[in-house]
Amino acid sequence: MAKRVVIVGGGSGGTILANDLDPHTYEVTVVSASASHMFQPALLYVAMRGAPAAIARDERGLLPSRVRFIQDAVAEVDLTAQTVMTAGGERLPYDEVVLATGILTDPGQIPGLAEVNAAIGDYHSTAAQAQKLWRQLDAFRGGTIALGQASPVCKCPPSPLEGVLLAEELIRRRGLRDKTRIVYFTPYPRAYPAKPMDEIVAPILAARGIEVMPFFDLDRIDPATRTLYSIEGDQIACDLPIVVPPFIGADIAYRPAEVLDASRLVVTDRQSLRVKGVEHAFAIGDGTNLPTSKAGVGAHLEAKTVAAALAGRPAVFEGRTNCPFDMGHGFGTFVVGSYTAPVVKSPPTRWKHFMKMAFARLYWLELRGWLDPVIDVYFRMTAPKPAP
Amino acid sequence: MDTTTAPRTLVDSRGSSCPGPITDLALAYRRSKVGDVIELWATDPGVRPDVQAWAAKTGNEIVSMEDRDGKIVVVLRIAKR
Structure with a gap:
């Protein structure tokens, strides 16, 4: 019988993982409160340039047909009983769960904000x-x-x-x-x-x-x-x-509650990406407490790490970052580092700015895994050198 | 208050270089109150000057800063909030 994998969250990490899992081995369910998938980095250009706000696509269309998509919030994840409960009352038992829940803005934390x-x-x-x-x-x-x-x-x-x-x-x-x-x-x-x-x-x-x-x-x-x-x-x-x-982690109740830290981030092993203290649970993306940048690149690499772990292949997340950084006036750079390689000086160029803007156009293909060969080569070529 | 008996918050920032240990320290400071003791673990050597600058700016006290078992251990006492 196929293993039941429930992915909580339909952002970058959840969508990339759902596209990567072998349909013959897994019965995959993605649960997301929103039917719409937004390319979040584009918000910067909506706010600062008046760019068009049409930056979202239908999540269902970004998932393989074999993946079950449930549009509903998740109310509770019981990591002991291995079930996910949706706000609408559907109970989803799993063999493996992946928490890709993201983070939300929470202006109420600051008086007046x-x-x-x-x-x-x-x-x-x-x-x-x-x-x-x-x-x-x-x-x-x-x-x-x-x-x-x-x-x-x-x-x-x-x-x-x-x-x-x-x-x-x-x-x-x-x-x-x-x-x-x-x-x-x-x-x-x-x-x-x-x-x-x-x-x-x-x-x-x-x-x-x-x-x-x-x-x-x-x-x-x-x-x-x-x-x-x-x-x-x-x-x-x-x-x-x-x-x-x-920012604060998603409003989901967990059993045991100790898997969340004070910012409601899931306490996650930094290399295996397993949720600490429980079995059959992984966490990826912004919703984790990993000591690395909260960015799409992290979600991508973490999704690939979990896909490998589920398939029984060696899987270690090295904390790689590759954050695009628009410096204005047509210049940009990337902030590159990892757990073992501290961030280095990376001067801005027009070419790096072009790469950032070009990637934005390819985002939807990246989610489907269609750019994997190119992205794999890019990450190998730009791998940061560990500190001596 | 004696730093050995005061409530102690452990902040494990090992492996973090971007944004870095100072992120975790700032977050712990936000949640602290006067008299609390924060013990910060880091591997990024940049933590030494950053914590010194942070303590000077915020008026808090560095009780100790030492290399121990492959990590930098900083103990801080919150004197001002």
Whole structure:
């Protein structure tokens, strides 16, 4: 009898895994609250460039016909009884479960942020929120813009910097640069947390006149005055606060509850990707507590690792990152590292920017596994060197 | 408060280099209160200057910082929130 594999979540990781599993060996079910699959990195361009918000496809169409797709939220995963319960009441017993649940923005964690977020929008949640932010930027005629991340847990580490660099480019192109102060705030000691990349980023920010306020861990915002206050005791008064909200894991009940950490992230073994403390359960993508970037590349490689583990092949996730980083004005780079190879300096070029934008067009093919030979070669060619 | 008896939060940041151990420390700080002790484990050598800068900025105290069993162990006491 085919093994029953239930994949909780239909984002990048869940969809890539469902496409990879052998139909003769597995009976695969994907459960996702949404019937629509969004290409999340495009939200940056909806918010900062007014790009079209048509960045989603029907999830069913991205899965092989043999995969069962259930459009429903998951209410509970019982890792002891090996069952998944949907919000609609369907009980799904499994032989193996893969938690690919992602993370959600949670502006309510910071006093005042929910109100500011509802008014200004963001580029990490929905197309409607990104369009809202674009309308704010489009109507901006000068003053102070403060942009940064509200919490150290962040989907796509370069994305707050991408936001400030693209916003600065927009303001400059519109002839508003001399009327606009732009402040980048971050809870880290410097603009980019990994020092080698900061050596690339800091001079670019300085050259574009973007002020950096490090060690600014957002404590609260006064929506009336649009003033941001940090835990460390600093403040920024601004006209347009663009805040990357804190994130939290999906609202799913687990048994045992100890598989979640304080951010509702699934506690996951960093190499085998097995959920710690239980059997027959893996976790992939943004919803894990793995000490690596929350990004599509991670979800891709983790999905391939779990596919190999289920097939009985050697499977170790090495923590590889390859985060695309748009630096504005047509330049881009990739932040590359792994568990054993610290992030290195990677200067921006037009070619890397082209690669980032080209990949965005190929995303839907990547999900189906059709680009695997090319992607495998790319990862081998660009493998970071471990620290001596 | 004595650091040996105060509530101690272990933050295991081994293997993390991007965004890095300072991410985990900042998150633990957000959840801490005055008097708490945070023990941070890291393998990224960048943690040493980062933690020193962080403590200087936030007004918190580094109780100890040492290499132990292939990892860097930093013990911090939260003095200011």
